[in-house]
Structure formats: structure tokens, C-alpha cells
Amino acid sequence: MFNKRIVTRIVSLLLIGTIKFSAAATVTPERLVAQVQQAAQEQLKRHAELANWAEPQFTVEVVRNTRPIGPCAQPPRVEPADVRTPARMRFVAICPDQGGWRYEFVTRAKISAKVAVAANDLSTGKILSAEDVLLERHDISGMPDSFSDLTAVQDMATRRTIRAGDVLRQNMLVAPTLVKRGDAVRIVAKSDQIEVSMAGEALDGGGRGATIRVKNASGVTIRARVTEMGQVEPAD
CATH class of the missing domain: 3.90.1210.10 (Antifreeze-like/N-acetylneuraminic acid synthase C-terminal domain)
Structure with missing residues (x-):
């Protein structure tokens, strides 16, 4: 005959195991939506950092998927599918079980x-x-x-x-045009404390930072970057 204490212990372990399995197998729509919402919030934070948004604020709405959600023995993961447009992004929820499911979610953000x-x-x-x-x-x-x-x-x-x-x-x-085609320009090359300049003629027009063709005083065409009105620097 089994010892009563041993039987009680076995029953207790079985109950604990059953509870754990049921919790792992239960994936509620609310929990999955919250997981997608969190993933969208994190993606928006990355967008904000890359775009240098000043004091960004955003709210996220997850468009509900009408398909029923099946059981999953392991915690599902959420991966970005298309996050190019922050105001409307797509995510995929994946059950990592063998032959598990995939559900697509769309998020709408107000930024x-x-x-x-x-x-x-x-x-x-x-x-x-x-x-x-x-x-x-x-x-x-x-x-x-x-x-x-x-x-x-x-x-x-x-x-x-x-x-x-x-x-x-x-x-x-x-960018305003600082150099026009045909303009006389000053080509300035700097290296450490040394500055060398020579005259040239712009063969293209452009604003600050634009790379244009310039013919120097020796008749050689070079690529130059517009730095200010009537002035360029060698681009190479």
C-alpha cells in the first residue's frame, strides 16, 4: 500500500504540472494583442530615435484578427512584417510548436x-x-x-x-542654388592647417552639399562639392 504522504505528493505534482501545461497552452486574444501592441511600441521608439523626433508621443491600436487562435504549448513570438510606415505597420504572431500557427496583425499608430x-x-x-x-x-x-x-x-x-x-x-x-552653371567659382582645398585655392568655372549648378563638375584654371574637369556661395571644395 502506498504511503499516504507519497500519494499526496504525487497528486500535488500532477496538479502543478497540469496547471502549468494549461497556462502554457492557453493563448488568449487579449494577451496576443497586448504582445503585438508592445512590439509596435518598441518599433515606434526605434523610428523616433532614427528620425530624431522631438518629444515623441504615440498611441497604438491593434486591428483585431477575426481568425480563432489555436492552442500553443510554447509562448508565441511576435515579429515585424512591414514597419516602413510607422502609422500603419504589420506584425506576425507565430506559435513555435511543430506545425504551429501564424497570424498577421495590423497596427495603427497616432504619432x-x-x-x-x-x-x-x-x-x-x-x-x-x-x-x-x-x-x-x-x-x-x-x-x-x-x-x-x-x-x-x-x-x-x-x-x-x-x-x-x-x-x-x-x-x-x-537647398538654395549657391552656384549656377557658368559661374566663376573659387576651388578651396584644405588639409590640416594648409589651405590652397584656385579659380574655376562651374559646369553645373547646385545648392549646399551638391556635387557638381568644375573646370579648374588648368582646364581639368573635377568633381567638387558646393560649400557656400561661389565656393566649392574637391569632392575626391
Whole structure:
């Protein structure tokens, strides 16, 4: 006859094992949605760091999958499927069991941050100064090309008329042309404390940072980078 204490211990272990197995096998829709939501939040934080969003805030909604969720003996994992557009991302929940399931989820995010806006009405071709822009919090869910750094838009030129309060976006601005084709330019090469310059002629036009062709005083065509009005530096 079994000892009563041993029987009690075996029953206790069996009950504990059953409880553990049931907990592992139960995957509720709510728990899976929370896992997807957490993955989306983490992905948005990465986007915010890469885009240098100023004081970002976001809320995430997970679009419910209507398919029934099957049992899974192991904790399911969530992987990104398409996170190129922060406002609408896709994730896949995977049960790692042999022959386990895969469910796709879509997340919608509302994102706000402090971004550059026009401080006053700006005419077409206006070169921006510090007085023309300011930072305000706006919903940028559909505006991933906005600016959170005011210095990034200064010295840029407007492509069209912009009204006061409008969020500045990349397609609204262009680097102003500092060198035009045919302009006489100064080619400046610097190395440590040594600076050498010579005259040249621009064969292309461009704004700050643009790489253009320049013919130097010796008649040799070189690739040069525009640094300021009428001045370039060797690009190679």
C-alpha cells in the first residue's frame, strides 16, 4: 500500500504540472494583442530615435484578427512584417510548436512630436532664417518627412507659398542654388592647417552639399562639392 504522504505528493505534482501545461497552452486574444501592441511600441521608439523626433508621443491600436487562435504549448513570438510606415505597420504572431500557427496583425499608430512650423507666411523662394520657424507639437502620423531640428531647415528655400502655422515638410523646401552653371567659382582645398585655392568655372549648378563638375584654371574637369556661395571644395 502506498504511503499516504507519497500519494499526496504525487497528486500535488500532477496538479502543478497540469496547471502549468494549461497556462502554457492557453493563448488568449487579449494577451496576443497586448504582445503585438508592445512590439509596435518598441518599433515606434526605434523610428523616433532614427528620425530624431522631438518629444515623441504615440498611441497604438491593434486591428483585431477575426481568425480563432489555436492552442500553443510554447509562448508565441511576435515579429515585424512591414514597419516602413510607422502609422500603419504589420506584425506576425507565430506559435513555435511543430506545425504551429501564424497570424498577421495590423497596427495603427497616432504619432505626435514637436516639429518645425512656419512662424509667418513664407513666399516662394524665401530662404529661411531662425525668425521664420518655430517648434510646435503636431500630429505627424501622416507626415514622416517633417523636421524636428530647426537648424535643418534654416538656409533652405521654399518651393511654394507656405502659410503661418503650416508644418514644414521635405517636399516644401529645397537647398538654395549657391552656384549656377557658368559661374566663376573659387576651388578651396584644405588639409590640416594648409589651405590652397584656385579659380574655376562651374559646369553645373547646385545648392549646399551638391556635387557638381568644375573646370579648374588648368582646364581639368573635377568633381567638387558646393560649400557656400561661389565656393566649392574637391569632392575626391
